[in-house]
Amino acid sequence: MGNDKTVTIVVEGKPYDWPKNTDISYDQVVKLEVPDYTPQSNITYSVKWTKGHGEKPEGILVPGASVKVKDGIRFTVSETGQS
Structure with a gap:
């Protein structure tokens, strides 16, 4: 099983x-x-990420936005309440 088509992303500590x-x-x-x-x-x-790509290693993901994945990128998701 080659793993050359996927990367591991981590969301709240889960790969x-x-x-x-x-x-x-x-x-x-x-x-x-x-x-x-x-x-x-x-x-x-x-939603925040760290360990992202070199030009944008960390940031905040807002609704409607996306970020390019890389192996080992980490996301934290925390409830902020009612919108």
Whole structure:
């Protein structure tokens, strides 16, 4: 089993395989941590990443945005309350 088509991303300490050379969106990150999340839900989340690509190693992912994955990128997802 070659692992040349996926990278490991980490969401709240849990590793996930993700297709290499692709982006991951705010909604996709939140869904990994909160499987029943829908964009229509009234709860908003703060999504931050670290260990990203060199030109943008860390940042905040906002609804509607995405970030390019790289092996070992780490995401934190925290509930910020009602939107």
